[in-house]
Amino acid sequence: MAASHALEGQSSDWLQDSEDLLVRFGLNDEDADARHRNRGAQLHMFSDARLPQLAPDRVFPNLVAVSRGAALSIQIRARSRQPLGFGFRIATGAEPVVDRLYAVNRADGWGFRNVTVRRFQHEANLITVDLMRARLGPSHRLEALQQLWTCDITTWDVHQFLDPIAARVYTRNTPRFGPLPRPGPVDTRRGTAREADDGAALQVNAGVIWADGSTEQTFERIQVQAEADPDRDFFGRLRVHFFVIDPD
Incomplete structure (x- = not known):
């Protein structure tokens, strides 16, 4: 069995790309299969994390450490530049978890819209994290698995949708809801470095995003008719690395 590695970092309530994009990973407690998987599971978020014994000079700006096999929920809190809302993508280096979904609900008092994803967009599977080395084999080479070690969360503006x-078309001049609230401060409270229950630093190994289990989540259907280019004109992009917590 490969050795695990001590993790150091700043515990975070939200992972943040800018003042307009915050992301929170949690344990999925909505789907029955997820609740079964997540019994006794842990999940911690870190910013500016390090593995001092393995790679002392490397910094992971955004890191999620979670129990093996746990099912995730991903909450995106974003403040778009247009009054209609935003599109978003959650993608590994291999394929998207979510290709194009949209948050066009009413903004909150700070101008943010919130959306939570618990499944892959094009297959009704839970978003889970597995141990990278456990998936090594003839059908899963290391190079391919390393593409599942991270995911990028990207957000962009919606300009028009049906x-x-x-049976109505909404545009910048005829929005679905009233004017956006005046932007206010963003709560990015950070805790102290996380430690395991016994007081020792968390021991982790590299993890991969994996589709598994079943979910009942459905998505609102709209027809987007004009939007910013998500590859060139996004207003937020955040990369996350995944690690599995050693249970010992």
């Missing part, structure tokens, strides 16, 4: 239920 709501098929209301």
Whole structure:
């Protein structure tokens, strides 16, 4: 068995790209399969994390450490530059977890919209994290698995969309909701470095995003007719590395 590595870093309530994009990873407590998987599971978020014994000079700006096999929820809190809302993508180096979904609900008092994802967009599977080395084999080479070690969360502006239920087209000049609130301060409270229950530093190994289990989550359907280019004109992009917590 490969040795695990002590993790050091700043515990975070939210992972942050800028003042307009915050992301929170949690344990999925909505789906029955997820609740079964997550019994006794842990999840911690870190910013500016290090593995001092393995790679003392490397910094992981955003890191999620989670129990092996746990099912995740991913909450995106973003403040778009347009009054209609934002599109978002959650993608590993190999393929998207979510390709194009949209948050066009009413903004909160700070101008943010919130959306939570618990599944892959194009297959009704939970978003889980497995141990990278456990997936090594003839069908999963290290180079391919390393592409599943990270995911990028990207957000961009929506300029026009059709709501098929209301049969109305919404634009910047005719938004779905009233004017955006005046932007306010963003709460990015950070805790102290996380430690395991016994007081020792968390021991971790590299993890991979994996589709597994089943979920009941559905997504609102809209027809987006104009939007910013998510590859060139995004207003937020955040990369996260995943690690599995050693249970011993």
